[in-house]
Amino acid sequence: MTINFTPIGWRRRVVDHFMTGVAVLTVVLVLLPLGAIFAYLIYKGAGSINWAFLTQTPKPVGEPGGGMANAIIGSMVILAIASLMGVPLGIGAGIYLSEYGRNRYGDVVRFVSDVLNGVPSIVIGIVAYGLVVLRQGHFSALAGGVALAIMMVPTIARTTEQMLLLVPQAIREAAYGLGIPRWRTTLSITLRTATSGVITGVMLAFARVAGETAPLLFTAFGNQYWNWKSDQPTAALSLQIFTYAISPFDEWHRQAWAGALVLIILIVGAVAAVRLAVKHGTLAGA
């Protein structure tokens, strides 16, 4: 390839400025929808949130009022089930990858978790349906939790691995030198040094599945009433938003916006709370 530049003529100058303009334009075009989504969410959502919305269950079609209290709690229950299963497994797999998996077997696990990361969430929903719903005989919060847990594992495993790899090898060796066994070194020295990074990874995975709707459609299924049993159909905020958004009723549309705003606030709130706990609270110094 030979590049032969003549002194910069007006044409090349114009092209250069034009392309800069194009790049700025793309940025504006990408930021526009983002701004629009947030503006709409706050404008429509804030106007519709009230005390009844946060404390009542849905009213029958046609009756004004009612809320999504059961869906808010339902989402929390499903996410708690998912985290209980997904977080320990993900962190364990991450520890394996960084401390034991620097070999061909580790490479397989690494590749598989990248593949799992790309599996469409709706397909995970089908699998959870086959694994839990068909065996139990009915939709349940547990099935929804299983679906979300499967989605959390690969993300947590890979970020945990990356965070543990950042811990200097010398620290591990210092621990071995003091006669501390390897399991204790991994848990109390390596993992502990990387805690804040690992928790960030967990919260990323959490935020990603918290708004998921597709895998819950035929696992948690949704519910118009309160349900406190983990083996019964359970309402979820994202499901409720979906149902209300595609309904023909203005009142439900209004509530869908409110639900969307609550969902975003809950996700951001949960992430912020955990970050804060890591910084100042019980986990400080961990």
Next chain:
Amino acid sequence: MSHQALPRPRFDAPEPERASKAALKMDAKATPLLQGKVSEIPDALFGWTMRLCGLAVVSLLVLIVYELIVRSQLSWHAFGWKFFAQSDWNPVEEQFGALPFIYGTVVSSLLSLVIAVPLAVGVAVFITEMCPAALRGILSFTTELLAAIPSVIYGLWAIFVLVPLLRTYVQPFLAQTLGWTGLFTGPPYGIGMLAAGVILAIMIIPIISSITREVLTVVPQHQREGVLALGATRWEMIRMGVLRNARAGIVGAVILGLGRALGETMAVTMVIGNRPEIAKSLFAPGYTMASVLANEFSEATSNMYLSALIEIGLALFLVTIIVNALARLMVWSVTRGLPARNIA
């Protein structure tokens, strides 16, 4: 978010295996310093528990494949390969052909790429090459923020903001100017393939642009300096020194975006119109593989119906896996420092 999953270069990886064995040997020699003998049982137990966790990740994938294959057998035996070539979808008469869904998935994903790729690459180029340093952090944070919004909220916004916008302004304009192509004809409902393509584009821009950015930053600085020193303008430097070197990685980023678009469910289901028809016009309603699963799975009454839907899920799974594996290989080839010319 997605760039977290990318593998790091391996050359700086520590080797705990060797180091620990050495350490254990030293322990053995140093026993006089230690009180009693260190038991090896907890160590072995811990090690195998962690290996079990690693194995669990692999078995999750095996489980997914197994579930999908076993539960789609009924439909596979009834229709064979014809399942993917027939466009008749009639649950009442148990006639199932997946062609309209495959068509809808492919067209909506390609449409979204056409819209998203120039924008995403433009943003990535702006952030890495042109942007003042003070703006850089804010801009990349904001584009990543797009990736954190749940799909169902995109769908909600699309129904109430995007679709009316398309119906009243964009579609009449397109029909007038480009109607002769046959792609933009028919009544402007708003809802349809075009709306699905646009909302998908908005959703995949963050992924494409964050990975493109990653690839662009790997291009060595002296490439840029070399081209500039030859008298190039900034745009010529970007075109010849940066984009040309990073093209395999950019293609990889685009394919990753494609993988995401193929499997995206909620937002598409909410605006595509959900009609299993194959129409040339982008204004017409369509249906995708993911959205037929979302709409019909919990209502599937017969075993054959359910099995046909699961077979669609299996096909979707296989396609996204192939697309993702391809993309990862291309991104690796750049970020791991192989010469781009040999791949692209």
